Amino acid sequence: MGFKIIGREGRARAGVLKTAHGEVETPVYMPVATQASVKALSQEDLDSLGVKAILSNSYHLYLRPGTSVIKQAGGLHRFMKYEGMILTDSGGFQVLSQADLRTIDDFGVSFKSHIDGSAHRLTPEKVIAIQSELGSDCWTALDVCAPYPSDEAQTKLALERTMRWLDLSEKTFLQKKAEGSESLFFPILQGGFFAPLRLQAAEHMSKIQADGISLGGFSVGEPKALTWEILGKTTEVLPEQKPRYLMGVGTPEDLWDAVSLGIDMMDCVWPTRVARNGQVMTRVGRYNISNSFCRTNFEPLESSCSCFVCRRYSKAYLSHLHRSRELSAHRLISYHNIHLMLVLAREIRQSILDGNFAEKRREFFSRIKKDSKDVLALVS
Amino acid sequence: MGFKIIGREGRARAGVLKTAHGEVETPVYMPVATQASVKALSQEDLDSLGVKAILSNSYHLYLRPGTSVIKQAGGLHRFMKYEGMILTDSGGFQVLSQADLRTIDDFGVSFKSHIDGSAHRLTPEKVIAIQSELGSDCWTALDVCAPYPSDEAQTKLALERTMRWLDLSEKTFLQKKAEGSESLFFPILQGGFFAPLRLQAAEHMSKIQADGISLGGFSVGEPKALTWEILGKTTEVLPEQKPRYLMGVGTPEDLWDAVSLGIDMMDCVWPTRVARNGQVMTRVGRYNISNSFCRTNFEPLESSCSCFVCRRYSKAYLSHLHRSRELSAHRLISYHNIHLMLVLAREIRQSILDGNFAEKRREFFSRIKKDSKDVLALVS
Numbered sequence: 001m002g003f004k005i006i007g008r009e010g011r012a013r014a015g016v017l018k019t020a021h022g023e024v025e026t027p028v029y030m031p032v033a034t035q036a037s038v039k040a041l042s043q044e045d046l047d048s049l050g051v052k053a054i055l056s057n058s059y060h061l062y063l064r065p066g067t068s069v070i071k072q073a074g075g076l077h078r079f080m081k082y083e084g085m086i087l088t089d090s091g092g093f094q095v096l097s098q099a100d101l102r103t104i105d106d107f108g109v110s111f112k113s114h115i116d117g118s119a120h121r122l123t124p125e126k127v128i129a130i131q132s133e134l135g136s137d138c139w140t141a142l143d144v145c146a147p148y149p150s151d152e153a154q155t156k157l158a159l160e161r162t163m164r165w166l167d168l169s170e171k172t173f174l175q176k177k178a179e180g181s182e183s184l185f186f187p188i189l190q191g192g193f194f195a196p197l198r199l200q201a202a203e204h205m206s207k208i209q210a211d212g213i214s215l216g217g218f219s220v221g222e223p224k225a226l227t228w229e230i231l232g233k234t235t236e237v238l239p240e241q242k243p244r245y246l247m248g249v250g251t252p253e254d255l256w257d258a259v260s261l262g263i264d265m266m267d268c269v270w271p272t273r274v275a276r277n278g279q280v281m282t283r284v285g286r287y288n289i290s291n292s293f294c295r296t297n298f299e300p301l302e303s304s305c306s307c308f309v310c311r312r313y314s315k316a317y318l319s320h321l322h323r324s325r326e327l328s329a330h331r332l333i334s335y336h337n338i339h340l341m342l343v344l345a346r347e348i349r350q351s352i353l354d355g356n357f358a359e360k361r362r363e364f365f366s367r368i369k370k371d372s373k374d375v376l377a378l379v380s
Numbered sequence: 381m382g383f384k385i386i387g388r389e390g391r392a393r394a395g396v397l398k399t400a401h402g403e404v405e406t407p408v409y410m411p412v413a414t415q416a417s418v419k420a421l422s423q424e425d426l427d428s429l430g431v432k433a434i435l436s437n438s439y440h441l442y443l444r445p446g447t448s449v450i451k452q453a454g455g456l457h458r459f460m461k462y463e464g465m466i467l468t469d470s471g472g473f474q475v476l477s478q479a480d481l482r483t484i485d486d487f488g489v490s491f492k493s494h495i496d497g498s499a500h501r502l503t504p505e506k507v508i509a510i511q512s513e514l515g516s517d518c519w520t521a522l523d524v525c526a527p528y529p530s531d532e533a534q535t536k537l538a539l540e541r542t543m544r545w546l547d548l549s550e551k552t553f554l555q556k557k558a559e560g561s562e563s564l565f566f567p568i569l570q571g572g573f574f575a576p577l578r579l580q581a582a583e584h585m586s587k588i589q590a591d592g593i594s595l596g597g598f599s600v601g602e603p604k605a606l607t608w609e610i611l612g613k614t615t616e617v618l619p620e621q622k623p624r625y626l627m628g629v630g631t632p633e634d635l636w637d638a639v640s641l642g643i644d645m646m647d648c649v650w651p652t653r654v655a656r657n658g659q660v661m662t663r664v665g666r667y668n669i670s671n672s673f674c675r676t677n678f679e680p681l682e683s684s685c686s687c688f689v690c691r692r693y694s695k696a697y698l699s700h701l702h703r704s705r706e707l708s709a710h711r712l713i714s715y716h717n718i719h720l721m722l723v724l725a726r727e728i729r730q731s732i733l734d735g736n737f738a739e740k741r742r743e744f745f746s747r748i749k750k751d752s753k754d755v756l757a758l759v760s
Contacts, residue, residue: 036700040707044688065675065700073678073696081692295445298453308424312461316453320416320445327420327710 001182003212003243007353011235011262014352017243019085019137020182021077024053026243026264027348029250029341030087031272035060036080039272040330041338043082048308049339052084055267058130059091063113063120067133075135087138087245088131090188091122093145093216104144106164124168131183132176140214141169141187148193148220155192162190163204170208184211186245189234192217193226198234212243219249228257235262252281252344253368256361259348271337276330278322281337282379283344283364287372289333294319302379307339315380381562383592383623387733391615391642394732397623399465399517400562401457404433406623406644407728409630409721410467411652415440416460419652420710421718423462428688429719432464435647438510439471443493443500447513455515467518468511469627470568471502473525473596484524486544504548511563512556520594521549521567528573528600535572542570543584550588564591566625569614572597573606578614592623599629608637615642632661632724633748636741639728651717656710658702661717662759663724663744667752669713674699682759687719695760
């Protein structure tokens, strides 16, 4: 159990994370199974894609189907029949963005369910207990994510509460560990877009018995330049030997950029969310399948792609399915998009091991086209 | 090319239909790919299910993506990448049930598209030409399906128009055949629920160079007893050597009953439509996955089922997916339901060959439970 770095180039790292459910090669992109399902895909699809790690969400699973149902099933892996590594988000972000009538105090958050309006309370201790019942492999801690924009005082308040909660979470985590739990602890580092606050958070984190560090509070509406500026300053002061997980960030471009700043793990709903709107990701940029060019183009979504969708179906057919609102369009385009993310993550890892990450990254960005017409010309 | 009967028991028949895209063992249940997609499933799913024949719809494909797109793709098989037999419905039923502002005259039907309101006209000749461009294996003919209930005069008018159109369709079919088409002709026999009209239709059909006979105008809201009464009187006078295709009828019970009256082929959207509402079909009846019993039942949808869904997932998980409105619920339950239909059709065929169809049919009905509680107790 634990993390081993096996290659470096600049600040980029290639490693292996050992968990109770297998080894995960990093850098890794983790598809998001918010409600114990990567939207539109089945676990057979995850197997055939070679997905070794996914993210799921304590907040959603706690509300539905309920922690006790999953515990009865023998844990989340058995419930959803997925044997890879599962990291669970703490719910801090979700309570703030999705729940109704929330009130935060020093010891937790009270809110009403976005599903049925029922009243609930989450505390740092309870969130660890929930993750323990889910049996996920990596646990996060309840946090307060400051909205964007927030001023320094607001952000500081959110961070202070997050740090206080982290102390309580750590206590419960260590209890569970003492009781035999093999799950790893990946508490969330906040601090918004104020470097001094991020450094304060990192300083506090260095005293926590964490197996890895989750970087929260990014991708909340800020400009990309600010993301990388603050992320870079934060990873600089984090311990080298612990894996760093950047939460909720994950376009193909983000993968290369985040890894260049020392990130090892990422998750993002983006590839599957945009797929349901018909957006196709390729190594040279994106286009929408509803583009009229696709109606009579009988080439695959991306000519160089080896996924089963590209091996069998044409843009014309997928364009027809999407226009006709056929459900299979969602699955097929989601599969292709996730496939690309996994292929890119593997290539990034290999380039670090080969010592040509910087070169490959330049190459990748030099090929990206912003105009979907140019993308379509290249992939058809 | 053509149909061969290889076994009989009473009026039930087991046969083989040879088409340009493979041999189809009958009795057969054909899943419905209205818009060139069996809803929520992919063609990999059809392959793994062993689906040898599907139904698609001229009316829908003509409107979207348009016949010319499919012709450019090299035909419907290449467009959707399905190599089994495809039978296409004529659109007669769809124009009457879905299109706006339709006006029928002696030579065809004018209507506005249900998609974009554009004006169109279908004639018997044009419907054959459309199917020729689609390249489907079995073609039907434009017909007028009388709504239920209709009086004898109304039904007679609809039938007379259908017969007149059939003469025109046959002419175009024979032309296409002379030009080298290998597709089979399955014109539609109408006549509503008046036995003398059905006999008149059969008499007219006997003069048509048909490869098979489609039985239309059933399952339009009439009581089941009336379906079987009129169907039985109709099949009685049809030529023995031609395959009979009962259009749009297909619950598990219907399969056994229709075959007992000499039906060889059936299609129905029912198994996939109800799946999207959470309805699970089993050999002993149906239940809805949203039944509260399912929330904490960790057994498969049907314990005796060998489909991939039942081999991997539990009712509890599928119940969660359905309640959470996850798209994969639609695919997984649709797959299970179609799997059952195919298994039943194969068992029916085998029982005819073994000479115990009547016994197996009795057994099947004796096991059917109407109450979903009883069903759940049996399959869990």
